[in-house]
Amino acid sequence: MANKETTTIVALATPPGTSAIAALRVSGSAVKNVCKTILPNFKMQPRVASLTEASFNDKIIDELIAVFFSAPNSYTGEDVLELFPHGNPFIVRKLIEAICKVPGVRLAERGEFTQRAFLNGKLDLTQAEAVGALLAANNSKSLSDAQRLLSGEISSEINALAESVKGASALLELEVDFAEDTEGKTTSEVLLEHKILQHLQNLKKRFRASQSELPKAALFGAPNAGKSSLINALVKQNRLLVSETPGTTRDFVEVPLHLPSGDILLIDTAGFANKAQNKIDEMAMQKSQEILEKANLKILVTDASAPLPDDFEKLAGMANLAVWTHTDISCKFFDEKKSDLGNFKVASPKGEGIEEFINVLDNIFFPKDEAEELWITSERQIACIEKAEVCALRALELLKQPEPAIELAAFEMREARNALCSITGEISDESILNSIFSSYCIGK
Ligand SMILES: Nc1nc2c(ncn2[C@@H]2O[C@H](COP(=O)(O)OP(=O)(O)OP(=O)(O)O)[C@@H](O)[C@H]2O)c(=O)[nH]1
């Protein structure tokens, strides 16, 4: 790690491949030399975008936009150069090759720019992790949480808690006389029980495992019920094969759906017939069953204009939600036998009921009432919180003994504080840092 800080790093910050514009980042003490070597007319005025020529050995590579950030006022805290050439992989390669010819420059490793930002005190560890969360966010809630984390919201909370723990330790270490309060508890017990433990437990409740995979909604029902048509209507594309012949869909198909508050995956399945006609039917139904077991939401699709399938009750028993199709033809069977589930009516080919159903899905997958609370999605952070809680509980036990073990309790509280400080990276070890930053992409 010591070496990394003295070298200058370069990476493509946009995905490889052809695009309108690419972005390259260079960070480190050799940035000024890089500018002199490949951008002969560039003025290096900090934070001013300039259209300039990039060349190497008098050969023009591209005309591009360059922005220079002077240390420490940059993302990494070092001198940084950002280049925006045309998004041609050949141009990008030539630029990177030319930049790497400047002494002291090498290709960046994963997450190395953010790692430098952390090492240079531009971000604490929760903020550095928030950068990863920001890049992975696929719904409004996780995006706004990542932005709040990046602004240091959780860091301030953790720092304040670590201060309380420090206060409790100080009290213990001074071996203060335990003044009895009205409930017959000692000062330290009150401090531990009411402030610190409650706060730690509250933080733990805010844990939600981060969802790198999109949530899944599986549509199932009798053959020809209109499952594939409904998905086409929801995504506003003729994405799936639709026909009046029952058994059109055989293999399950995943289709992303962009809801107003986030993305989900719709899964089309083969129709469930009461009896399989042949081996392929049987295999297709078996597959549908497996898909349903893994789905977050199971939507039973039923034709409201046709007699219900014999196994309707069984199918309804497997579902979380029911949608009735063909309502443009008739609602006869819907009116006769609605299930106990939420019932929604659509006429997919005409688009009727589709916008309403999109809002229903949006509310199910991204409930609005939870929007205010900042969730903690990092397992590392929650493990530190749990460790701090265990230490605080142990301290409390030690203090409750007939002869309170004050020194041991003080030790436990110091451990609790260390656990909290490792959340923000005030205390950190290299292996933890490496495991965090190596999960990032190159150029971040
Ligand atoms: N009028 C009307 N026709 C519909 C509606 N939904 C689907 N259809 C028609 O019903 C037939 C079957 O639709 P699909 O979407 O293929 O049904 P499916 O449930 O995917 O069928 P399988 O894949 O065979 O299980 C097609 O001819 C559709 O055009 C609807 O709401 N109204």
Ligand SMILES: [Mg+2]
């Ligand atoms: Mg189908």
